[in-house]
Amino acid sequence: MSRLFDSRPGDDGLPGPERRLAVLALILGTLMAVVDTTMVNIALPSLAADLGVSASRVVWVTNLFQVVCAAFLLVFAALSERVSRRRLYAAGVALFTLAALGSALAPNLETLLLFRALQGLGAAATLSIGPSLYRSIFPSRLLGSALGLSALVVAGGYAAGPTLGGLVLSVASWPWLFALHVPLGLCAASLAWRALPREAGRRDGFDWRGALCSVAMLAGLFLGLDGVGHGAPAWQVLGWLALSLLSAVLFLQRQRRARHPLLPLSLFAERRFTLAVSASGLAFVGQGLAFVALSFLYQQEMGFTPLETAWMFTPWPLAIMLVGPLAGQLADRVNPSLLSSGGLVLLLLGLAALAGLDAGAGVVDSLWRTALCGLGFGLFQPPNNREMMASVPRERSARASGVMSTTRTVGQSLGVALVGAFLAAGAPVQATLWVGAGACVLSLAASLGRVSLAGRAQREARHAEPLRASSDPD
The missing domain is CATH 1.10.287 (Helix Hairpins)
Structure with missing residues (x-):
């Protein structure tokens, strides 16, 4: 971890000591947005009872947040080039924080939904440009390691959300789930304004x-x-x-x-970027599908309680937390497409193994399969994200970041929808897991299609680094 904050002659990005506060601002902002999604899900029954509304209406506390966040990712990625990413990120965190306070004080469902929509806007502003800020903060030689840290933060947020929500609800009422964001958000907004890279906004149109x-x-x-x-x-x-x-x-x-297009289509003329986006979207289809399908498998067929089911999922994000940073470091030295392809092979094997579970399988049988999926996804994601960010010009990194976030959101949503469609048609849960494995096969094909392209680009970058260092006036 300490190597992330070392400086070398010729490094781009922020100087080593300045990276720490900037990274802390990104970590806090990302954690709030990610933890919120999984933490609030736990509270939906309590919200329905306290506000006197039906379960079908209270789910919009989660749905509206996700819809607004997904809808504005590309918009904020483009807007950041006009107002600067530092201003947009700090404003996004501040909006999310104020809306969290409003959610905590909401007297009825309608008011709560209004503030949840505002929280979704704030989350979209931060999540849309987070990866591009890592590229501005860290030198190119550490981009993979930085994105590995980002994967660690996201996975940790998803893993901690349900547990944190359960702990809060065991000692306090649901408004405290939102109130917890206020002190963290104020700290994150202040850090973002002070520590993120300063850049001039562009004067062209929107x-x-x-x-x-x-x-x-x-x-x-x-x-x-x-x-x-x-x-x-x-x-x-x-x-x-x-x-x-x-x-x-x-x-x-x-x-x-x-x-001045919102999303320059010329980005997709770069084959490395297009193939990395395709691989990412298909992999997230598999992950989103598996998360929902396993809930039905564990509870309806294997007889686990909802709490036991939550614990059965933990090997997946924990494995990502373990492998993601290591994969990011390796991606700075080894062909990232090879690494991500190897991760997809493990994810494919894990999903196939989960599809082979029967109702009488034991806990250990389930856990190692889930852990294998997490290991594969952790090995895939940071190198693949590095490919997406490194394959476009630095001045277009904010747009690439918006595409990355949108692809993740749409892929997960498509996976969830496929589970619903298959179950509605009467298909067994195991069949949906095989569909997830099929999505991983397609993702692997896209990933392998860029192996030679990524290797050539990495060799050129290594050759250029000593040239930059030798030309440095110091």
């Missing part, structure tokens, strides 16, 4: 029409997929998906004509 199309496209897609996963009426699902498709067509037309 693609507002593209932004509206993007929001409609992603919100419609997310609501349609959510409807599939929760058994919504067919007309409602088709309506949302039709809105998403129409908005996508208008969005692409706008991006080809706009003088």
Whole structure:
């Protein structure tokens, strides 16, 4: 870990000592957004009882946060180039914090939903540009290690959320779940304003029409997929998906004509970037599908309680926390596409092993399979993220970061929707896990397709580093 804060002649990014506070700001902001999602899920029954609403209405406390966050990821990634990432990140954390306070004080469901939507906006501002800020903070030679740290933070947040939520609810009421964000958020916003890299905003225009199309496209897609996963009426699902498709067509037309497009399509002309995005989206389909399918498998077929089921999931994020930082460090030295491909092989084997579980399997049989999936995903994600960020020009890293976050969100949502569709059709849970394994096969094909491209790019970067150092005036 200490090597992340060492400086060498010719390094880009912030000087070593300045990285610590900047990284702490990113960690706190990311943790709040990630922990919130899983922590609040635990409180939904308590919220329904205290506010006197049905379970079908209270789920919007989670759904609205996720819809707003997903819909604005690309918008904020583009907006950050105009107002600067430091300002946007600090403002996002501040908005999330104030909205968390409003959620804690909300007297009814309607007020709570308003503040949850504002929290989703704040989370979108931070999550959309977080990876690009790692690229600005750390030198290129440590980009993989930095993104490994990011994977550790995200996995740790997902793992800690349910446990933290359970602990808080065991001694206090649900408003305290939101109130906990306030002191952390104030600290994170202050650190972000002081420590993140300062950069001038661009004076060119902003693609507002593209932004509206993007929001409609992603919100419609997310609501349609959510409807599939929760058994919504067919007309409602088709309506949302039709809105998403129409908005996508208008969005692409706008991006080809706009003088300052929200999402420059030229990003996808780089094959390394396009293949890394494809591999990421398909891998997250597999992970999102597995998380939901395993809940049904453990509880309905194997007879575990909800609390026991939560503990059965822990090997997955814990394995990511263990392997992710190591994979990130290796990606700075070894072809990252080879590493991520190896991780996908392990993830594929883990999902296939989980699909082979029967109702009489023991705890140990389940845990090692789940751990294998986590090891594979931990080995895949940081090197693949490094490929996405390193394959585009530095001035386009914020847009690449927005694509990365959007791909993750859409992939997970599609995985959840596939589980709902298969279960509604009467398919066994194990069949859905085989679908997840199939998504990993496609992801592996995309990852292998860029092995030679990534190796050549890494060799060129190593050759350029001593040249930069030798040309440094000091």
